[in-house]
Amino acid sequence: MNHQHFDIAIIGAGPAGAVAASLLNQQGFKVCVLEKQHFPRFVIGESLLPHCMEFIEAAGFLPAVQAEPSFQFKNGAAFTWGSRYTEIDFTDKFTAGHGTTFQVRRALFDDILIKEAQKQGITVRFGDSVSAYNDDTAELTVQPENGEPYVLQTKFVLDASGYGRVLPRLLDLETPSQLPPRAAHFTHIDDNITAPDFDRNKILISTHPKHRDVWFWLIPFADNRCSIGVVGLPERFAGLDDSEHILKTFALQVPMLARILANANWDNEFPFRYITGYSANVKSLYGKHFALLGNAAEFLDPVFSSGVTIAMHSAKLATDVLSKQLRGQNVDWQTEFAEPLMLGVDTFRTYVNGWYDGSFQDVIYAEQRSPDITRMISAILAGYAWDESNPYVAKSERRLAALAEMVGEAVYR
Known part of the structure; x- marks a missing residue:
């Protein structure tokens, strides 16, 4: 069987894969992106959060995204329930950073990102699917759409396959989500x-x-x-x-x-x-020679459009750790990748659970909210769910419960 060599293989050419590939390419690593499908292809998750813009910009993709006329400028979220209507302004938020973003057709958005990655010299192979993986040797068995299978020998693999969840399936890492199958x-x-x-x-x-x-x-x-x-x-x-x-x-x-x-x-x-049944979880976010990005690791719920944000944030965390590791530095994937990533995931989880049990809806639909608290909530809904200086991140469950109890009676008046 033919053997090929790259420093890093990335499974999946979606936003997490494209961002990770660009960031690693900037560090001088030889990267190969393997994508089973052909782009453009439809995928859900069309409303980005402002935090995404940091990673799009860092990867060098921002000018191309800004140039697409069908992408809709976005500066917040509006909510309605019965006769009630309220808005959250992402430009007025607790955490510094981008306050605006875009609402995009993902088929076009994903295609733009990966084409920009190709322009940067990154190898992208469409129609190539991964059929086996050996974590001891970091070798992938790849089946092209047309042609003979080959072995891709790497130093590390990043799985950004999204709902495909390639490595979780091959390595039996999947576990049931605690969220109901909506x-x-x-x-x-x-x-x-x-x-x-x-x-x-x-x-x-x-x-x-x-x-x-x-x-x-x-x-x-x-x-x-x-x-x-x-x-x-x-x-x-x-x-x-x-x-x-x-x-x-x-x-x-x-x-x-x-x-x-x-x-x-x-x-x-x-x-x-x-x-x-889209909600998913895994036993581990990383292994000896791999790490899971975005939806390949865990997907919560589409209610706050957090999927692409989590995917891109995970790509940045993983590439930072991986760059150090490949340069011979000692790294700890648990404390430098898994735990920091789960801080934001668990913050979003608090508000997803609160949305469905009604407590966060009570906060959103309250007729009067403290401006300071609204700015803290705005920051989370804008994607800044990793900012521990925000009390509604650092102690999300306790803070939300207390806030919901305070405003709950007013919502039903």
Whole structure:
């Protein structure tokens, strides 16, 4: 079997893989990215968080992202429940850093990033899938779409395969998520929105008027298109035939969505899709010669658009540690990668759990919030979930519980 040699192999050419490849290439390492699919290809996760911009900029991708006219400028998040409506401004937040970002078609966004990586001289092989991995030797067995399998010999492997979860499957690392197996049904529509109270610069998150554990995203792009989806436990959607009926039926039960989408065209060339059981976890984030990035390691829930942010943050942490290791320095993947990464993941987990049990919704929909607390919450929703100087990061569960108890009665008045 043919043997090939690279310093580092990266599985997956999505945002985490592209960022990791660029950062390592900047350090002078020879990198090969293996991607089973061909780009552009559809993937969910279209509303970025401002924290992402730091990694996009560091990788040298920012000018190309800013130049794409269909990407919608984003400066915050809006929430609606019944007659209530509130906004979070990401430019007014506790943590320093970017306060704006973009809402993107991921097929185009991911394609732009990996093409920019190729322009930097990084080897990217589309149509190549990993069929086996030996962690003792850091060798990958790779099956091209057309051709004979080959062995890729490396010093280290980063798995950025997202929902493909290549190494967790090959190494039996997967464990059940503690989050219930929810389902998401979604599509793209020609929104034709003219309502003056709809802000295209923000993602709109809607809570179902009756079932508070059912919520909707409406993500506007810059060309009269929106991504729209509904998320809930499968039993909430029982009795409805397919994703189209589920999404239309539930969305039109939300007063604001029914009003602003009155002229929307739902029947374009974009199909109705669904995913279910997407939450995932693993036994370990790293091994002797590998580390897991982003969704390959753990995915929580789409409610706060944290997936791409966690993926890119994990790429930066891993490449920092790996660069030192390959230069002969002593490193500790547990304290330098796993624990720092999980700080932010666990922060997001607190607010995801709080969203579904209603406590964080009570905070969001409270008619009056302290400006200082709002700025702290804004920082987390903008992706800065690793800033331990923010009390709602450092002691997230206790702080959220206390805050929800304080505002809860006012929400139901």
